[in-house]
Amino acid sequence: MNNAYSTAAYRLYDEKADFDKKAQGIAVGLTVGSWTELPEAAKQQMQRHLGQVVNVDVHEPVNGAPGERYADITVAYPDVNFSRDLPALLVTTFGKLSMDGRIKLIDLQPSSDFLGAFPGPKFGIKGVRDLLGVYDRPLVMSIFKSVIGHELQGLREQFLQQALGGVDLIKDDEILFENPLTPLEQRVKVCMDAAREAEQTTGQKLIYFTNLTGSTFKLKENAKRAIDAGANGLLFNVIAYGFDALAELAADPGINVPIAAHPAMAGALYPSQHYGIAAPLLLGKLIRIAGADLSLFPSPYGSVVMPKEENLGVMEALLTDALPQKPVFPVPSAGIHPGLVPLIMSDFGPEVVVNAGGGVHGHPGGAAAGGRAFRQAVDAVRHGKTLESYSENHPELRIAIERWGVRTS
Amino acid sequence: MNNAYSTAAYRLYDEKADFDKKAQGIAVGLTVGSWTELPEAAKQQMQRHLGQVVNVDVHEPVNGAPGERYADITVAYPDVNFSRDLPALLVTTFGKLSMDGRIKLIDLQPSSDFLGAFPGPKFGIKGVRDLLGVYDRPLVMSIFKSVIGHELQGLREQFLQQALGGVDLIKDDEILFENPLTPLEQRVKVCMDAAREAEQTTGQKLIYFTNLTGSTFKLKENAKRAIDAGANGLLFNVIAYGFDALAELAADPGINVPIAAHPAMAGALYPSQHYGIAAPLLLGKLIRIAGADLSLFPSPYGSVVMPKEENLGVMEALLTDALPQKPVFPVPSAGIHPGLVPLIMSDFGPEVVVNAGGGVHGHPGGAAAGGRAFRQAVDAVRHGKTLESYSENHPELRIAIERWGVRTS
Numbered sequence: 140m141n142n143a144y145s146t147a148a149y150r151l152y153d154e155k156a157d158f159d160k161k162a163q164g165i166a167v168g169l170t171v172g173s174w175t176e177l178p179e180a181a182k183q184q185m186q187r188h189l190g191q192v193v194n195v196d197v198h199e200p201v202n203g204a205p206g207e208r209y210a211d212i213t214v215a216y217p218d219v220n221f222s223r224d225l226p227a228l229l230v231t232t233f234g235k236l237s238m239d240g241r242i243k244l245i246d247l248q249p250s251s252d253f254l255g256a257f258p259g260p261k262f263g264i265k266g267v268r269d270l271l272g273v274y275d276r277p278l279v280m281s282i283f284k285s286v287i288g289h290e291l292q293g294l295r296e297q298f299l300q301q302a303l304g305g306v307d308l309i310k311d312d313e314i315l316f317e318n319p320l321t322p323l324e325q326r327v328k329v330c331m332d333a334a335r336e337a338e339q340t341t342g343q344k345l346i347y348f349t350n351l352t353g354s355t356f357k358l359k360e361n362a363k364r365a366i367d368a369g370a371n372g373l374l375f376n377v378i379a380y381g382f383d384a385l386a387e388l389a390a391d392p393g394i395n396v397p398i399a400a401h402p403a404m405a406g407a408l409y410p411s412q413h414y415g416i417a418a419p420l421l422l423g424k425l426i427r428i429a430g431a432d433l434s435l436f437p438s439p440y441g442s443v444v445m446p447k448e449e450n451l452g453v454m455e456a457l458l459t460d461a462l463p464q465k466p467v468f469p470v471p472s473a474g475i476h477p478g479l480v481p482l483i484m485s486d487f488g489p490e491v492v493v494n495a496g497g498g499v500h501g502h503p504g505g506a507a508a509g510g511r512a513f514r515q516a517v518d519a520v521r522h523g524k525t526l527e528s529y530s531e532n533h534p535e536l537r538i539a540i541e542r543w544g545v546r547t548s
Numbered sequence: 549m550n551n552a553y554s555t556a557a558y559r560l561y562d563e564k565a566d567f568d569k570k571a572q573g574i575a576v577g578l579t580v581g582s583w584t585e586l587p588e589a590a591k592q593q594m595q596r597h598l599g600q601v602v603n604v605d606v607h608e609p610v611n612g613a614p615g616e617r618y619a620d621i622t623v624a625y626p627d628v629n630f631s632r633d634l635p636a637l638l639v640t641t642f643g644k645l646s647m648d649g650r651i652k653l654i655d656l657q658p659s660s661d662f663l664g665a666f667p668g669p670k671f672g673i674k675g676v677r678d679l680l681g682v683y684d685r686p687l688v689m690s691i692f693k694s695v696i697g698h699e700l701q702g703l704r705e706q707f708l709q710q711a712l713g714g715v716d717l718i719k720d721d722e723i724l725f726e727n728p729l730t731p732l733e734q735r736v737k738v739c740m741d742a743a744r745e746a747e748q749t750t751g752q753k754l755i756y757f758t759n760l761t762g763s764t765f766k767l768k769e770n771a772k773r774a775i776d777a778g779a780n781g782l783l784f785n786v787i788a789y790g791f792d793a794l795a796e797l798a799a800d801p802g803i804n805v806p807i808a809a810h811p812a813m814a815g816a817l818y819p820s821q822h823y824g825i826a827a828p829l830l831l832g833k834l835i836r837i838a839g840a841d842l843s844l845f846p847s848p849y850g851s852v853v854m855p856k857e858e859n860l861g862v863m864e865a866l867l868t869d870a871l872p873q874k875p876v877f878p879v880p881s882a883g884i885h886p887g888l889v890p891l892i893m894s895d896f897g898p899e900v901v902v903n904a905g906g907g908v909h910g911h912p913g914g915a916a917a918g919g920r921a922f923r924q925a926v927d928a929v930r931h932g933k934t935l936e937s938y939s940e941n942h943p944e945l946r947i948a949i950e951r952w953g954v955r956t957s
Contacts, residue, residue, distance in 0.1 A: 169723065188697035220696050222725040224763055226788035231723050233784065234812030238854070238882075244816070256916025285581025287629050288597035314578065314640050316631040350862065354633055355764060355792045379635035381790040382763045403643030407653070409821040437647045445647070474649075534587045 142187055143250035144215035147232035151210050156331050158197050158210035165236060166190030174241035183490065191215040211245070222257035225429060232414070236273040241358055241413040246420050251463075254428065258390050259464025262397045262432045264490050267468060268372070269399070271307050271344045276521055277484060279513045280308035280421075280470065281495035281506070286315045295320050295329040298508070300501060301339030302345055304510015306435075308492065309334075310374050313401040323361065324368040331369040348372035348399045351388075355380055358386075361531035362394045372397050375431070378421075382429045389430025389524040390395040399470070402413025410445075418449040433468040433492060440482065440546070441474010442526060445487070455485055470494045474545035477536060478526060480516035495516065503538055512539035551596055551623035552659035556641035560619050561822055567606050568617035576600035578645060598825045599923060600624040632665035633840060634791040642825070649820040655829050655877035660872075662809050662838065668873025671806045671841045676877060679780070679806070680716050680753045685930055686893060688922045689717035689879065691917070695724045703730050704738040706915070711746030711754055713909050713919015716723050716900065718743075719783050719841075720759035722810040722821010732770065733759065733777040738833065739775070740778040752933040757781035757842075760797075764789055768796075771803045784840070787813040790953070791838045796841025808879070809840035813937050818855075827858045832865025835876060842877040842901060849955070863896055880905045885910075885952035886945060890935060891924035902926065912947055921948035 153162065167174045170190035177185060193213040200206040204465045214232075221227040233244045236440045260266070268274050281301045286294065289297055301309050309330075317323060327349055334345045353361050358380070362373055377385045388394055402422055409418040420437065426434040438445040450471060457467040469491050473485065476498035483493055493513055502509030515536035519529030526545050530537035564671045578584045581601035586594060602622040609615040630636040642653045661735055669675070677683050690710045695703065704873075710718050718739070736758050743754045762770050767789070775913065786794045786809045793800060797803055811831055818827040829847065835843040843866055850857040859880060866876040878900050880892065885907035892902055902922060911918030924945040928938030936953050939946035 158889065170723075171696055185697045196590045219727075220725075221722070222727070222761060226764075226785060227725045227761060230723075230785050233816065234722055234788075234810075235813030236812050238811065238819070239815065239851070241819075242815075288594045289579055303763045312581075313643055314630070316629075316640075318628075318631070352631060352633075352636060354796055355635075355790060356796050357797060359765065368815075376635060376639050377788060378642075379639050380792065381788060383789065387763055387765050388783050401549045401643075402647065403639045404646050405815050406646030406648070406651075407642065410647070410650075411823045414824070415816045442648070494930045 142295065143218040143252045144191065145218055145228065145232075145249040145253050146213055146215045147244065148194055148211065148213045148246040148248075150245050151212055152207050153441060154208055158195050159210065159433070161210075161215060162195045162212045163193040165212070166192050169231060169236060170220055177194060188217055189219055190217070198316070202537065216436060218250050223253060225386060225425065229252065229382070242412055243372070243411070244416045244419065244420065247424065249428070254463055255463060257425060257428050257430065259430045260432045260467055261389060261430070263465025264468050264540060266465070267346070267397050267432055269383060270329075272295060273307060276491060276517050278307040278468070278492045278495040279510065279517065280310060280492050280511060281306045281499040282310055282348045282494070283312050284500040286312045290320050291325055291329050294326060295333045298330045298347070299337055299373060299508035301456070302334055303507040305341050305343055305501065306345070306499070306510045307343070308346050308348065308372070310348035310399060312419060313350060313376055313403050316352045317324040317351050321398065323365055325411055327365050327368040329372045331371070346372040346373040350374045351512055352376070354382060357390060358384060359394070362388060366394065366396055370396060374400065374401055376401050376403045377426065377429065377431065378402065382425050385426075385429040387432060388527045397432035398430070399433040399435060400426045402436050405436070405452050417452070419452030419456045420443055423453040424462070427457055427462060427464050430464070433470050435470040435472045435494065436475050438471035440471070440479050451486065458490060466490070468492050477512040477516040477539040478543045478545040480513065481520050481526060482546055482548065484517070484520045498543070502535070502541070503542060504535060506539070508535045510537040512525070550587065552627040552661045553600065553639065554627055554656065554658040554662050555622055555624045557620065557622045557655040557657075558645075558651065558652050560618050560621055561616050563617055564768055567604050567621065570578060570623045571601040571604045571623060573900050574621070575601050575643060579629055580642060586768070589918070595625055597629055599626070626683070627659050627662055632662060633835065633875045634795060637662065639789070652820070652823055653829065654825065656833065659839070662874055664836050666795060666839065666873060668836060668839045669841045669876055670798060670839070671805065671875025673877050675874070676755070676806050676841055679755060682716060685696050685717070685926050686898060687877070687901045688714070688919065689714040689719060689901050689903040690908040690919060690925065691719055691903070692820045693716050693722050693905065693909040694704045695721045699728070700734055700738050703735060704742045707739045707756070708742040708746055709915035710919055711743055712749060712916040713908065714750050714752060714923045715754070715908070715919045717781070718756050719757035719808060722759060722783060722785055725761045732774055735773050736777040736779045740780070754877060755781040755806060757783040758772050759783045760876060761785070764793060766956065767793060768803070771797060775803065775805055779805060781808065783810055785810050785812045786835065786838065787811065787817070791834050794835075794838040794840060806841035807839070808842040809835045811845050814845070826861070827854060828861030829864045832862040835870070836866055836871060839873070840876060842879050842905065844879040844881045845878035846882050847884060849880070849888050859896065867899060875899070877901050885955040886921040886948040887923040887935060887952045889922065890929050891955055891957065893929045907952070908952070912951060913944060913945070917944045917947070918945040
């Protein structure tokens with residue numbers, strides 16, 4: 140092999156297929172189209188464009204045991220066949236093939252050359268920590284309780300209450316679009332104003348992730364409008380717009396604020412056993428290559444669930460040293476309350492964002508108390524205390540664990 | 549209800565859920581966020597933003613019979629909550645919800661007001677027929693046999709042979725990206741030159757769908773470069789770039805050529821019973837609203853299959869009078885040979901594109917003979933003849949049905 144290859148790993152279910160033949164069919168069919176019938180001269184010319192089967196690992200169900208027959212197949216695609224963008228990589232490796240039977244795209248391992256075309260996150264974990272000046276604990280993020288139908292003043296008050304609780308990050312709801320009640324620039328202004336007001340009390344910096352929406356070809360313009368109005372973070376529904384849009388936003392030097400990738404619509408792609416794109420690739424590796432600084436995904440703890448094994452796969456892809464792009468904050472989301480913090484910190488380690496909506500706003504003492512309860516829970520773990528013992532002197536945490544309990548596994 | 553609503557229909561699988569409660573949770577959770585605990589004054593303000601459950605149809609498995617418990621749920625979302633773009637509609641109706649259990653998005657019925665924001669296909673079926681001057685038969689499309697690794701001269705020769713067979717449409721392979729051997733503008737020039745050469749023999753017009761690729765924010769520029777070089781059609785991998793990119797390309801007055809939407813990656817979304825987006829919505833209705841003039845999808849006949857019922861659902865969405873956007877050509881693809889033409893015309897009616905790759909290039913007489921065989925098969929059906937009888941005086945068709953047979957069901 141005298142040029143670079145990017146590999147794709149698939150899991151293919153079939154009761155009786157010849158998986159070796161199938162793998163060869165993929166390697167040829169998705170590259171040069173045909174091979175065996177080519178004249179020798181053409182083969183010489185085409186060799187560098189021909190896909191290569193790297194591995195075929197067949198799993199036969201054991202007699203009598205439940206389970207399906209499948210194969211894990213890895214195919215290497217010559218980089219020379221596609222341009223240095225994510226649609227080209229995805230369409231090459233899982234375009235037509237996605238429709239060819241029960242097949243799931245498990246992983247992509249782009250070549251160093253391909254990866255080199257992606258600057259990735261501008262900030263990453265360290266950059267976000269630098270912006271906040273917080274290095275010694277997981278970050279805490281909160282989400283507006285409800286945003287649709289609210290006016291600017293109501294939004295400001297919600298923002299202020301969350302900020303007063305000492306959270307580090309606040310994000311828009313992903314379903315808040317451009318609207319007459321809280322248009323982008325005015326929303327940014329009142330929220331950042333509330334952030335400054337809270338900072339006078341908390342002494343803490345805060346990043347506000349404004350939802351970046353609208354037509355695809357105006358995303359850059361809208362991002363810059365938000366930034367000009369004072370936004371210091373952007374939320375982006377990457378699945379609806381495609382990974383390339385994220386990659387180009389992240390690579391734009393004018394968009395100099397962190398981007399949080401929201402997984403809206405990802406559930407159409409990752410949960411099926413037989414179809415789609417595995418969560419660690421979809422919400423981990425691709426998000427990181429494309430350049431988000433934070434990646435939200437369904438936690439394994441709450442009502443919107445992803446199995447813990449997949450969650451940890453997403454985390455691994457966001458944090459591993461094996462990629463040249465900066466590591467990205469994992470943000471396991473949905474159903475998070477303060478009583479889960481020890482478990483989250485045990486499962487994810489120190490580089491995680493504890494993200495809550497109902498767990499902040501549902502606190503009997505209000506959103507500010509809710510934020511404090513989360514910060515206290517984080518401090519308890521840092522100081523090696525149980526939540527129960529720490530809560531003796533921290534009333535917000537005590538009320539939270541009375542409300543939601545403590546989950547240890 | 550004093551304002552417009554767009555509805556979404558879901559199929560939700562659960563062994564024991566209270567589906568009515570679940571539907572209410574969707575209607576509230578994806579709109580105003582909370583309802584029962586709101587004060588009366590707030591309810592008045594929020595009423596116009598509140599989602600409404602339209603229908604809950606529970607399917608209990610009959611005792612002893614196989615089958616899963618599920619419900620078909622329809623929820624109406626106030627248009628006032630989201631902007632007039634497809635990411636906003638999709639993120640609202642199936643953003644977070646896509647990750648909430650075993651749930652598939654079956655259909656969307658946007659309001660007239662929402663639909664009014666989408667001009668849809670510039671050409672549609674009638675417009676494409678006008679360009680070609682062909683009104684009395686299905687169109688025939690062929691695909692390059694292989695494109696990667698070929699030089700301009702090789703591509704031109706492949707194009708010419710296909711064109712000489714009398715096909716109406718020729719499309720790039722969807723995995724042909726910008727590359728040094730056949731860069732966009734030169735590719736367009738040599739192929740359109742071959743089209744003119746063939747026209748002198750066939751007397752027939754031809755549309756060449758050049759693959760539109762590259763970075764998202766340069767798609768318009770690349771489309772216009774292709775058109776300036778003479779391209780009279782574009783192929784677009786809509787799933788990789790998102791529906792909004794297609795909608796904006798189709799709405800651009802400077803992109804005045806038909807667009808064929810390719811379903812690459814769609815298999816990650818539609819085939820699962822429990823997750824994703826149903827094919828008639830994904831490859832039918834959304835493609836039409838977004839404005840492609842042709843929609844390719846896996847035929848129910850060949851190796852890459854979609855069940856016939858779903859195929860006909862896609863067709864219905866592309867053709868129905870119930871949408872204001874122009875009807876779109878259905879292009880059932882993969883595994884098509886001349887012996888399938890009577891079945892395709894019986895299943896799809898006259899407004900269909902017969903699309904083949906291997907069925908053209910694999911003809912023992914070459915690609916030109918392959919194209920002729922398809923045209924002859926179409927003529928046979930139009931004249932009420934069987935392929936067998938018509939082939940007596942049409943040697944290309946005879947050789948094709950000797951090779952592939954005739955399939956009648």
